[in-house]
Amino acid sequence: MTKLRSRSILKGAFILTLAGVISKIISAGYRVPLQNLTGDMGFYVYQQVYPILGIALILALYGFPAAISKIVSEIGEDQSSLSVPSFFLPVFGWLMAASGLIFIVGYTQSAWIASLMGDEQLTPSLKAAFSTFLLVPFVSIIRGVFQGKNDMTPTAVSQIIEQIFRVGVIICTAVFVMQGAEVYAIGVGASLGSIIGALAAFVILFYWIARKDSIWSFHRWQNHKTYKRTIFLHGILICLNYMLLLSLQLVDALTMIPSLLKAGVALDDARIMKGVFDRGQPLIQLGTVLASSLALALIPSVTRTRMNRHPEKVIKSIISAVKVTVFISLGATAGLIFLFPAINQSFFENGQGTGELRVLMLVILGSSISITLSSVLQGLNYIKHTAMIILGGIVVKWAGNMILIPIFDIYGAAMASTIAVAFVLVGNIVTLRHEVPWKKWMPLPWRGVGLSLLGMVISLWVMKTTIYVFFDLDGRLLLLIYTLSLTGIGALTYLVLLLRLGCFTKEEIQTLPSHKVLAKFLPKGMNQ
Template sequence: MTEHKSRTIFKGAFILTVAGLISKILSAGYRVPLQNITGDLGFYIYQQVYPILGIAVILSLYGFPAAISKLVSEISEEHKTLSFPSFFIPVFLWMAGICGLIFIIGYSQASTIAAVMGDMKLVPSLRSAFFVFLLVPFVSLFRGVFQGGNQMGPTASSQIIEQLIRVSIIIATAVWVMRSERLYAIGIGASTAALAGALGAILVLVLYARKHQMWSYQRWESSISYIKTILFYGLFICFNYMMLLSLQLVDAFTLVRGLIDFGVDLDSARVSKGIFDRGQPLIQLGTVLASSIALALIPSVTKPRLKKNPELVKGYMFTATKFSLVVAAGATVGLIVLFPEINRLFFQSEDGTQVLRLLSIVILFTSLAITTSSILQGLGYVTHTAVYVLAAILFKTLCNLWLIPYLGLEGAAAASLIAVVFVWLANVITLRKHFPIKKWLELPWSSIVIASIGMVLLLMFLRVLGGLVVELDHRAVLLFYTLSLTGLGAILYFVLLFITGAFTKAELKQIPFHDKWGEFLPKGRIR
């Protein structure tokens, strides 16, 4: 690989990382005003439909485009141009067949799905959600072809536009359903928003495509299997991105019924599910923050690079894991301490604070699981990571069925934690050849413990002081108060990490403004 091509690939990976970060922040952020507008019951309705829409988005953003990108690369190695009759049409038809089958099954079985969820009022929302799969082949084909040519700008732009359109329509729908008192229409509105977002993405991609000659009409034969790459490689790539979404899907099917078995009436069970789902945007945001820096380093971890320069690649693995661990640990501990204020600020009540504190621990292990899964995929262990997520879904389902009837919402939180811990441990064991178990002992555990204790003590002191000095009845005051505590806690946490030697100067060069951060390092750890 030439140096220029290598720089192009890393630049493209960085563009997609930034676009993904913006998109995920939007995806996490809009659910706070959505819950504020529609209440916990409206949020429950939306969250019952959301996993289905999320699967369609992940297929169109990660799974199928990655598979098509791989096909484009293989065809390019055969020195062939992309042919409309020999490539575009068969690839599109295979994807259309897969997505069409999902639509037909989902639409026709919407009543059965709603019955399993324990809420027949969800049938129209579920039927509308499966229409989104019909647009997946169009979006995926364009994105995959562009990515196969190392052009990441079209995918990044279409992703952000898609998210902006979707978020705008969902919030507008939430306002409308509350005025019209048709709360269950929020599910249909969410599906409409996803359809509109996908159409917006297609328009952006078409505009990009008009500037490029993307195909010829010359027919040719190839030994490459389209269906094998699309079906297996495309779907397996998705699983790493669908871990949190899959857990939400399991909760959508099992949580309400489990709460009824726990002794809660149906209406209260729906509201309780909405309260439990308050944790999802916070987990998503915490995971994004913890894994974004780590994932930016992952493109450097590939099997060919490992063979060529094993020490350098293993250094990237260690640094990526360290960044993910320290940020996830700080976010988890800080969220647990400040959850009463955060719950009241974002969701206007402290309902469910204790169970959501337990659920917050998922941030730590999900971040580590995503980071290690990404490393494994870079090294070619795509099938392994997919199998582990599938096993985690099974564990989550069984634990939900077993724990929720006895423990209620705490059982659902514990089941999620068990599932993500399993994925992380499975990844650690699989990665042990390239990242030995003893390397985990070299991570800055003592620095993390000291920094966490220091942050907790500061936050507890400031909470007591704030309770004596400030009245937190107004939301604006609560916002300033919570942001101040969050900022001061984060600053102390990272300062303590630096002065206890959690990072080396070489590692800090991987993050922005590394020359400033290096001033905090103790001299004995600079190298």
């Protein structure tokens, strides 16, 4: 029975991880056409409201559902079905109280927040963004119930549906802006997209739970607890562990324009500079998702109970997950830094901000490893510790922006983000040392990784030099083909070198897709 339950949990984690990767790729991908349609000014407006929309999304997808699933799991041992008057109504009431409070404070203070951001024209966009919190309880409670029953499919399907509707509305708004509408309409359109996406997700979820009448009943329980502590404390702590990148963007939204104005930059120029800086966000998100997606599937298999029973086995799986994350994030970071001039011109129309964005790409390395480590620590019941480390990172980012942007402009913002992520990474590493001793990390194949990175960069340089000698890459389409080709060649070269230099064990290869093909590239003796 325990084995069947473990398999069910792992299968559910895989479904959620896959849905998360797909939705995050969609979320990262649409921002390129959005910037192309609305320009850096429109992209700036969107990125000013995006952190607020992102907080609502994380609450509805991770924070509150995780807290509710914890409650449902605890109740499940005593009750075969969930009571509408004793469970659904009180839980929904607490969710609405939390979300409603955020909506009321945010909506009424939107003008002040816009003033704090240095751009009062953002007020209508901020009001629309805070309105999305009113829908959070509706999707959260149903997702949490299904997750508590180890049924992850409704959450996964609703997540993808929500993203498709949201992105569709945003792109339609961008086309509307391109045809002559006020550029600040993109902020309202982004919020409207989130609202429509949440409504679509709720319709799917409600249809799902309406068919499962065995899950709920109208029988009132004689003894029932208050759910307030679990919803607020557990839900918010879980949210913080998913908000590393989002929190950095929120700090930038609040401080970058005022800091640039303090440095003597004109308001219009500051808005454009912020839009240019935000070009790096979809690339960071995509790189981080690809590098840390395996770690998100690891959470259910790394628990305090398993650590106490089989410490060596759990430590081995932790090291393997971190190792894979380090390999992928190192390759993605190095490749993006090398190719960024071409990426900037082919994806974002021109080469503005290339130097600053190259510095910002270092965030991928730190954030990917940090998310993996915090996922592991979360499974080992270090939720409060990792949340406090994230809060510390936010303070470091805020202080870095206030000090560095007036001196170095957006270079300063990139430096502050890198320092903040490094702070979080070090904090997670120090916390994990209580479970995984330092000596366990020493045998990792650092030399092989270094040689693989060097080989990838040399191959990219040779290909780049050869192509520029024989071809004139005049035009974004040719640059795009060139960029995608070199990205594929670089990734393939890096992977083959990692395999040939023995950076992966045969056991680790067997957990990866296409493991039979990959095993052929292992050194002799390892591929038997």
